Structures are given as structure tokens and as C-alpha cells.
Amino acid sequence: MSNPAIAANGLRKSYGDKKVLDGIDLTVPEGTIFSLLGPNGAGKTTAVKILSTLITADAGEAHVGGHHLATDPQAVRAAIGVTGQFSAVDGLISGEENMLLMADLHHLSKAEGRRITAELLARFDLTEAAKKPASTYSGGMKRRLDIAMTLVGNPRIIFLDEPTTGLDPRSRHNMWQIIRELVTGGVTVFLTTQYLEEADQLADRIAVLHNGRIAAEGTAEELKRLVPGGHVRLRFTDPETYRSAATALTHATPDGEAQTLQIPSDGTQRELRAILDWLDAAGIEADELTVHTPDLDDVFFALTSTGNAIPDQTKENVR
Amino acid sequence: MSTLALAVRDTNTMLRRNLLHARRYPSLTLNLLLTPVMLLLLFVYIFGDVMSAGMSGGGADRADYIAYLVPGLLLMTIGSTVVGTAVSVSNDMTEGIIARFRSMAIHRGAVITGHVISSVLQSIVSVVLVGAVGVAIGFRSTDATALEWLAAFGLLTFFALALTWIAVGMGMVSPNAEAASNNALPLIFLPLISSTFVPIDAMPGWFQPIAEYQPFTPAIETLRGLLLGTEIGHNGWLAVAWCLVLTALGYRWSKAVYNRDAK
Numbered sequence: 001m002s003n004p005a006i007a008a009n010g011l012r013k014s015y016g017d018k019k020v021l022d023g024i025d026l027t028v029p030e031g032t033i034f035s036l037l038g039p040n041g042a043g044k045t046t047a048v049k050i051l052s053t054l055i056t057a058d059a060g061e062a063h064v065g066g067h068h069l070a071t072d073p074q075a076v077r078a079a080i081g082v083t084g085q086f087s088a089v090d091g092l093i094s095g096e097e098n099m100l101l102m103a104d105l106h107h108l109s110k111a112e113g114r115r116i117t118a119e120l121l122a123r124f125d126l127t128e129a130a131k132k133p134a135s136t137y138s139g140g141m142k143r144r145l146d147i148a149m150t151l152v153g154n155p156r157i158i159f160l161d162e163p164t165t166g167l168d169p170r171s172r173h174n175m176w177q178i179i180r181e182l183v184t185g186g187v188t189v190f191l192t193t194q195y196l197e198e199a200d201q202l203a204d205r206i207a208v209l210h211n212g213r214i215a216a217e218g219t220a221e222e223l224k225r226l227v228p229g230g231h232v233r234l235r236f237t238d239p240e241t242y243r244s245a246a247t248a249l250t251h252a253t254p255d256g257e258a259q260t261l262q263i264p265s266d267g268t269q270r271e272l273r274a275i276l277d278w279l280d281a282a283g284i285e286a287d288e289l290t291v292h293t294p295d296l297d298d299v300f301f302a303l304t305s306t307g308n309a310i311p312d313q314t315k316e317n318v319r
Numbered sequence: 320m321s322t323l324a325l326a327v328r329d330t331n332t333m334l335r336r337n338l339l340h341a342r343r344y345p346s347l348t349l350n351l352l353l354t355p356v357m358l359l360l361l362f363v364y365i366f367g368d369v370m371s372a373g374m375s376g377g378g379a380d381r382a383d384y385i386a387y388l389v390p391g392l393l394l395m396t397i398g399s400t401v402v403g404t405a406v407s408v409s410n411d412m413t414e415g416i417i418a419r420f421r422s423m424a425i426h427r428g429a430v431i432t433g434h435v436i437s438s439v440l441q442s443i444v445s446v447v448l449v450g451a452v453g454v455a456i457g458f459r460s461t462d463a464t465a466l467e468w469l470a471a472f473g474l475l476t477f478f479a480l481a482l483t484w485i486a487v488g489m490g491m492v493s494p495n496a497e498a499a500s501n502n503a504l505p506l507i508f509l510p511l512i513s514s515t516f517v518p519i520d521a522m523p524g525w526f527q528p529i530a531e532y533q534p535f536t537p538a539i540e541t542l543r544g545l546l547l548g549t550e551i552g553h554n555g556w557l558a559v560a561w562c563l564v565l566t567a568l569g570y571r572w573s574k575a576v577y578n579r580d581a582k
Binding site for chain 2: 049052053054074075077078080082084085086087088089090091092093097101104105106107149150153
């Protein structure tokens with residue numbers, strides 16, 4: 001990858017005494033989805049606002065779309081599209097008028113503006129509501145209009161600040177589909193979210209933001225490997241077999257009701273083979289064997305709990 | 320595209336957006352017109368006899384009082400129209416749409432300039448509407464030449480521009496529409512303590528300097544002079560000076576607030 005779409009170095013921002021961003025570094029390759037994951041108040045929105053030229057950082061520097069944020073903000077603006085956390089549509093005018101307003105601000109010709117408006121309204125399933133005032137739209141429709149407006153100028157880099165917060169499950173899945181389609185066209189997406197599942201589903205790389213710092217960064221798989229909590233789960237249908245297995249496997253955690261046994265494991269091939277050999281030797285045959293890696297929830301809580309202590313796995317075992 | 324062409328094009332786009340709002344929701348503008356029209360009718364038809372008897376040593380009649388009243392109410396109309404500007408600027412600044420505009424590669428001043436031009440145009444339309452009510456109940460200018468009419472129009476436009484910039488600043492610093500409407504209230508209140516309804520020398524002595532030198536009175540006296548042939552004197556220069564000062568102040572204030580980091 002020659003030039004990253006977004007490259008930031010040591011970004012800092014404070015409001016009064018409160019350090020919101022305490023030196024963050026980010027690199028987002030072109031054509032990928034990058035997710036900034038963090039709880040409320042972690043500084044996600046501040047990061048988006050800095051990278052989209054809305055506010056200036058106290059320290060650090062960044063290039064977006066190859067343009068320097070501080071010295072050439074107008075070139076950055078020409079390369080990006082931003083859909084903020086709060087609806088950025090003009091509620092007093094119709095969805096179509098909102099789109100045409102964007103077309104005018106991107107200096108498209110009348111015909112081109114109408115063509116793109118019709119195309120995007122159709123793509124985001126808004127054609128029927130096009131003539132109604134945007135203030136009458138549902139939450140999901142407003143969000144779709146918001147993204148459609150962002151796409152009018154054909155931006156190469158798109159910032160989405162919590163695009164699915166407050167959406168119902170169906171709208172959320174629609175939004176995920178929309179975001180996936182964006183990247184197939186080579187667009188870079190910078191996404192913030194407080195939902196682990198969303199980052200897991202969409203992002204090529206995830207950075208966990210905590211107390212103004214990047215607590216961890218990597219692919220979802222890499223992050224999951226950071227914390228223990230993986231196990232192999234054996235399920236039995238025959239109560240007799242279950243009881244004898246539970247007696248033989250003393251270090252496994254039994255769950256009598258579900259007739260399962262959990263054996264701690266890091267999920268590597270070597271350890272898995274050891275367990276299988278050992279089961280064979282003991283003459284135990286389970287009806288189902290599943291390998292569980294820790295999910296992002298485990299990672300998230302591990303990284304964002306105070307002091308970054310890795311919590312023990314009692315929670316997992318009690319279940 | 321050159322910077323100037325870009326500025327003109329983006330400002331034009333923003334202006335059309337604001338005018339579309341005004342056309343789609345005329346009730347806000349029309350509600351603001353109610354105050355000057357009500358006051359005009361109230362003072363002419365309810366208090367008219369007392370007011371005209373109290374002026375010019377009891378020799379005046381109702382027609383004279385209509386003539387006295389209309390210029391002040393035209394300027395008051397501008398004051399109340401720009402309250403709507405403060406509200407709509409505040410609406411824009413507190414909604415997500417402003418973040419969208421700020422993060423786009425458009426001329427930076429276009430958002431504000433669009434509001435300003437739209438507000439001045441709306442003020443002119445409002446003045447024409449209230450002026451029409453005035454004419455309908457008997458207001459006539461006395462021997463005003465074409466040049467004087469032009470000067471009157473120029474004064475009204477300049478005054479609208481000055482108050483608009485102040486209203487834009489008020490809208491910018493207001494956290495919501497209600498606060499904007501309250502903050503802009505002095506623009507409706509000031510004409511009440513000007514020479515709109517009674518001559519300055521009929522007021523208590525200690526109050527006269529306040530009433531005489533506040534922004535509205537010189538503009539009202541100048542407009543009276545242009546339309547009715549009364550003495551303008553130093554009021555002409557005072558009116559122009561006030562317009563210049565308010566425009567400059569409002570412009571710098573609005574610009575400073577706009578260029579602050581977004582909240």
C-alpha cells in the first residue's frame with residue numbers, strides 16, 4: 001500500500017483539564033474499513049472531528065487522503081465525506097431537496113445533480129419518500145438520507161460516527177450491507193462504534209480507544225488472541241456417557257444441565273490435538289466438540305477495565 | 320473555479336436554501352410582522368385621537384399622526400423580521416447540518432452570507448407589506464422626489480443589513496431557538512423607546528439623550544425627513560454611522576464565533 005488513506009501521529013486534544021485524546025496514532029490503508037471502538041466518552045467523536053477538519057488538535061499531525069490536515073484542510077474536505085453522530089439533514093426541506101443541495105455544493109451541473117440524486121435515493125430506498133420533508137422520516141430513513149447525502153460528492157474517504165446507534169436490528173443490518181458495499185468500490189471507511197459485534201462484522205482493523213489512548217489495535221482475530229478465555233466444549237446426549245466423562249476429566253468444568261464439559265484451551269492446533277489424543281486414550285466419545293475463542297466482548301472488557309487488568313475467567317466458568 | 324466564483328456560487332446555493340425555508344414556512348415571518356402591524360392599527364385607531372391631540376399643541380389630526388407613525392414602524396418591522404434570522408441561524412448552528420457544511424470543501428463564509436442576504440431580502444419584503452398597510456389606512460408621502468425615495472430605500476436596506484449582522488451574531492451565540500428569540504428581543508424593544516410613537520421632546524428630560532441617540536431614532540428621523548420633508552439635520556449622518564458601526568460589529572462578532580472550533 002503506497003499511501004495510507006489516513007495517517008495520524010500523536011493526536012492530542014483537551015477540553016480544559018479533561019484530556020480527551022492523549023496521543024493517538026492511526027494508519028488506515030486505502031480501501032479498508034477501520035473501526036475505532038470504545039465506550040461512550042472514550043474520545044471517538046473527538047477523533048472523527050479532528051480528522052474531518054471540524055476541530056483542531058492541540059498537538060500531533062495527520063494526513064487524510066494525502067493532504068496535511070493543518071495546512072490544507074480544504075483539500076482534505078474535498079476528499080472526505082462525513083456522517084456525524086447527529087443527523088446532518090435539513091429537516092425543513094424534502095429528502096430530494098437535501099440531495100440537490102449537496103449536488104449544488106459539490107458544483108455538479110443541474111442534470112448531473114438530478115441524476116445522482118435519483119440514483120442515490122433509489123439505492124437507499126428513499127424514492128417513495130423523496131418529496132416529503134426530512135423531519136417526517138424515521139430514524140433509519142434519516143440515517144440513510146444522511147449517508148446518501150455524504151455520497152453525493154463521491155468521496156474517497158468516509159467517516160461514519162456511530163452509524164447504527166439507535167437503529168433497530170433490521171436497519172442496522174441494512175446499514176452494515178451499505179457500508180460493505182461502499183468498500184467494494186475502493187472507498188476507505190473510518191467507522192466509530194460502541195458495538196463490538198459491529199466492529200467484528202465490518203472492520204478490517206480495529207482500534208480500541210480507552211481514556212484517550214489506543215489500548216490495542218489489530219484485526220478482530222488478533223485482538224481476541226490478546227486475552228485468554230478460549231476453551232473446548234464437549235457436549236453429550238447420553239447422560240451415562242456424560243457422567244463417566246465428567247468423572248474421568250477432572251480438570252474440565254462440568255455443566256450438568258446442558259450435559260457439557262469445558263476444557264480450557266488457547267485454541268491452537270497443538271493443544272487441540274493433545275485434548276483429542278487424551279479423549280481417545282480415555283475412551284470418551286463426545287457427540288459434539290466445539291472450539292471457543294474469546295469474543296470481542298472479552299477483549300473489550302479486558303482492555304477497558306481500570307488498570308487494563310486481564311479479568312479472570314470465573315464469569316465464563318460459572319455460566 | 321476561482322475563489323470569487325466559488326464564493327458566489329456557494330453563497331447563492333445557501334441563499335436559495337434559506338429562501339426555500341422562508342417560502343415553505345411563511346408563518347414564522349408573518350408572525351413577526353404581526354407586532355408592527357398591530358401596533359400601527361392600535362396607535363392609529365385606538366389611541367389615535369389622544370396621540371394626535373397631544374402632539375403639535377393639539378392642532379394635529381389623525382392623518383398627521385399616521386404620517387408620523389409609519390416611518391418608525393417600517394424600521395420596527397426590520398427589527399422584528401431579523402428576530403427570525405437570529406432564530407434560523409441558531410437552528411442551523413445547533414443542528415448536525417452545520418457540521419456537514421463545515422466538513423465540505425465549500426466557501427467558508429457562504430453559510431453566513433446566505434443567511435445575511437436572505438434576511439435583508441425578507442426585511443425588504445416585510446417593509447413593503449407593512450408599508451402597504453400604512454398606505455391602505457391613509458399614509459402618503461409629502462412631495463418626496465425620486466431621489467428621496469431612492470435614499471429612503473437605501474436607508475431601509477442598509478439598516479436591515481446592520482440589524483441582520485447583529486441578529487446573526489445573536490443567533491450564533493444562542494444555544495437554541497428559544498434563547499435566540501429572547502436574545503434578539505431588544506431589536507423589537509428599542510423602537511418602543513425611540514421617536515416612533517411620540518417626539519423625543521415629549522419624554523422626561525433625563526431619558527431624552529437615551530432615546531435620541533439609540534440606533535433607531537436617527538434612522539426614523541432621517542426616513543421622516545426623506546418621505547415627509549421634515550428637518551433631518553445631524554440625524555442623517557448619525558443613522559449612517561450607526562449602520563456602519565452595527566454592521567462592522569455584527570460582522571466581526573459573527574465571524575469570530577463561526578471560526579471557533581465546533582463544540
